[in-house]
Amino acid sequence: MGFFTDAYDLFCISLVTKLLGRIYYHKEGSPKPGSLPPQVSASVNGVALVGTLAGQLFFGWLGDKLGRKKVYGITLILMCVCSIASGLSFGSQPKGVMTTLCFFRFWLGFGIGGDYPLSATIMSEYSNKKTRGAFIAAVFAMQGFGILGGGVFAIMMAAIFDSRFKAPPYEVDPVKSTVPEADYVWRIVLMAGALPALLTYYWRMKMPETARYTALVAKDAKKAASDMSKVLQTDIESEQEKLDEVMADSKYSFGLLSKEFAKRHGLHLLGTTSTWFLLDIAFYSQNLFQKDIFSAIGWIPPAKTMNAIQEVYKIARAQTLIALCSTVPGYWFTVFLIDRIGRFTIQLIGFIMMTIFMFVLAFPYNYWTRPEHNMGFVAIYSLTFFFANFGPNATTFVVPAEIFPARFRSTCHGISAASGKLGAIIRPKRMLGTRPVSG
Numbered sequence: 494m495g496f497f498t499d500a501y502d503l504f505c506i507s508l509v510t511k512l513l514g515r516i517y518y519h520k521e522g523s524p525k526p527g528s529l530p531p532q533v534s535a536s537v538n539g540v541a542l543v544g545t546l547a548g549q550l551f552f553g554w555l556g557d558k559l560g561r562k563k564v565y566g567i568t569l570i571l572m573c574v575c576s577i578a579s580g581l582s583f584g585s586q587p588k589g590v591m592t593t594l595c596f597f598r599f600w601l602g603f604g605i606g607g608d609y610p611l612s613a614t615i616m617s618e619y620s621n622k623k624t625r626g627a628f629i630a631a632v633f634a635m636q637g638f639g640i641l642g643g644g645v646f647a648i649m650m651a652a653i654f655d656s657r658f659k660a661p662p663y664e665v666d667p668v669k670s671t672v673p674e675a676d677y678v679w680r681i682v683l684m685a686g687a688l689p690a691l692l693t694y695y696w697r698m699k700m701p702e703t704a705r706y707t708a709l710v711a712k713d714a715k716k717a718a719s720d721m722s723k724v725l726q727t728d729i730e731s732e733q734e735k736l737d738e739v740m741a742d743s744k745y746s747f748g749l750l751s752k753e754f755a756k757r758h759g760l761h762l763l764g765t766t767s768t769w770f771l772l773d774i775a776f777y778s779q780n781l782f783q784k785d786i787f788s789a790i791g792w793i794p795p796a797k798t799m800n801a802i803q804e805v806y807k808i809a810r811a812q813t814l815i816a817l818c819s820t821v822p823g824y825w826f827t828v829f830l831i832d833r834i835g836r837f838t839i840q841l842i843g844f845i846m847m848t849i850f851m852f853v854l855a856f857p858y859n860y861w862t863r864p865e866h867n868m869g870f871v872a873i874y875s876l877t878f879f880f881a882n883f884g885p886n887a888t889t890f891v892v893p894a895e896i897f898p899a900r901f902r903s904t905c906h907g908i909s910a911a912s913g914k915l916g917a918i919i920r921p922k923r924m925l926g927t928r929p930v931s932g
Contacts (some may be wrong), residue, residue: 494693495569495612496632498603500639502576502686503541506598507781508647508809509679510537516676517587526796526804538781539918540595543601548606553907556607557900557919561615562702564607569694571604580684597732601686606662606914609727610906613894617902618703626831633890634824637882640780644813646685651806652680675801676685705899708916749901750871761896762905768840775847776881777917779874783791783815784808786874790867819875823882836888843884850877889913 496508510529514861519527529537548568556564582594620628654674707716747753779786787793793807827839850873854861861870895908 494635494689495608495697496635498572498686498690498693499608500603500636501643501689502572502605502639502683503545504542504640504780505643505647505682505686506538508643508812509805510534510684511784511796512675512679512801512805513537513591515796515804516679517590526801528796536595537591537598541598542777542914542917544599544602545606545609546602546911546918548603549609549911549914550606551603551907552607553610553904553910554858555612556611556907558902560702560707561611561618561903562700565611565615565697565700566694568604568607568611569690569697572601572608573690573694575601575604576687576690577684579910580680580682582680588596606907606910609890609910610903613799613890613906614903615700615703617894618705618899625895626836627828627893629894630640630824630828630831630887633887634821634828634882637816637821637824641813642684643815644801644809644816647682647805647809649811650681651802651809654678655800655802656686657808669859678802678805688749717840749904754901758901758905762908763907765889765893765896765905765911766912768885769909769915772844772881772885772889773916774919775851775877776886779815779877779881783812787811787871790862790870792866792867792871812915815871815878819879820882823874823879823884824887826883827877827887830883831887836892839883840885840888843880843882843886843888847877850874850880 505888514528514534518526518533528534552564552568558758578597579601582597584589584590584593590901593602613629616632617625617631654677695774702716704718784793787808788795793804793811796804799807812825831839853873854877860866889909893909897905
């Protein structure tokens with residue numbers, strides 16, 4: 494549920510950015526609905542990613558220093574508070590509203606960033622080798638349901654508000670149809686992200702520290718045996734003397750910045766950071782700018798043909814269909830197959846297929862922008878999501894949680910994940926041409 498919340502909070506902003514433009518940046522007398530200025534749009538969409546990067550590095554390091562459980566509750570509280578605060582963004586002018594929104598979304602991203610290394614590490618340290626990949630992938634697969642949940646909730650809110658306030662001149666002139674009540678829609682959508690996080694707080698606090706951390710990092714075999722006895726509901730004897738002997742071995746004493754770490758795990762860290770970096774350049778561009786892509790190919794009607802709340806409905810419906818038909822199935826293909834065919838195979842297949850389908854879309858782009866071909870574009874575009882999730886988007890999350898020693902595991906996962914967010918932040922600013930689609 495932590496990852497459900499993470500995905501909801503990160504991607505729900507893309508559902509309401511056009512609504513924010515129509516509410517706060519529409520000029521009286523303009524023949525077109527308002528839209529966010531490019532700099533404001535980049536800030537609103539990207540500031541949470543900057544916070545996520547910082548949170549992954551900080552909480553990843555803290556998880557190895559203080560323990561997984563202690564830090565896990567902090568990230569959840571931060572996510573809850575900042576989700577609610579984002580929806581309460583205040584100010585009498587557009588600049589004030591956008592500034593406070595960006596401020597709270599940065600700290601929301603900071604909390605989300607902590608959830609990445611901690612969730613992966615906790616699941617890894619509770620799992621056995623045989624099914625560990627599937628369990629970690631299942632945690633990450635909730636990201637798909639978070640994206641889907643955000644779309645469904647936005648559809649519900651748009652339908653409720655559109656039917657409640659549909660009256661002339663609201664219906665007559667879509668450009669001037671942004672009724673004051675539309676301001677509630679984006680606020681409710683953002684604030685709803687706090688609910689699943691709040692519902693899981695009790696269970697996070699009841700969860701014992703992982704036995705691997707307690708034994709291998711805190712070096713307390715008795716406490717580790719006691720905690721696992723409760724989890725497994727069977728008696729486990731502690732072997733403190735044996736643990737002390739093992740930990741006295743020099744191969745367990747090197748530090749993160751040592752030559753020994755570089756020798757043993759340097760290539761591992763390079764592999765996990767570089768692949769996550771390359772993936773997220775494409776993955777976050779696709780997710781955050783779906784609405785612009787669908788508008789460019791004509792799958793979503795022009796803004797001037799519908800009122801502001803109807804536009805939210807159309808955008809949310811399109812993104813929900815993509816999530817339902819390709820994003821969610823891709824995650825669960827990984828869950829079912831990762832321990833059968835392996836991480837490397839899935840990652841390689843995913844990267845290759847994503848590349849093929851992106852080239853298929855990119856080179857005959859003028860062909861796909863014709864209205865009669867837009868459904869073909871959507872079908873191929875959705876396959877890139879499927880193979881991202883049945884591929885590197887899942888495996889880049891799983892591998893860092895398995896490959897590093899327990900005392901560095903959370904830190905190294907945080908570094909790997911932060912590398913991915915760096916790729917998301919520097920994604921191409923301009924994905925699409927601005928010329929109108931011909932009728």
